Each structure stands twice: as structure tokens, then as C-alpha cells.
Amino acid sequence: MFEVFHRTWWAINWERTKDGELKWADGLEPSVGEETVIKRNVPTIEEARSICKAWNDSHEAGRLSRKAEFWEQ
Secondary structure, X not given: OEEEEEEOOEEEOOXXXXXXXXXXXXXXXXXXXXXXXXXXXXXXXXXXXXXXXXXXXXXXXXOOOOEEEEEEO
């Protein structure tokens, strides 16, 4: 069984160094966000991949790169 969810991979961080330079390129710091479940108890890996593809195709990833993925339960 698999669980399909979405989450972000970046966080906004405008922190600057002592010299005034951005500490993180484009103000984005690598940061794994919390998972938001799309569907639980998906029986096959093929179905989990299909759900992820459909979700990613219908949602803009945006600046923080929010994407669907899955893991085995």
C-alpha cells in the first residue's frame, strides 16, 4: 500500500549576510515542508504514480516547488 501526498521543497528566507548579500539564492532556502495527504491506501505503485502525475499536471509547483509524491505505508 502507498500514501500519496504533496509538500514544498523550499522556504522563503530573505536573511542577509553582514555584507548585505542574500544568504540564500533568490531568497529560497532548501526546506522540506509538511506532507498534505492526497490519498491513503493506494494499492499499487502504478496507481500512486498516476495520482502524482495527475496532481502535478493540474497544480502549478510555484516558487516553493510544491509537488506530489508517494511512499510505501
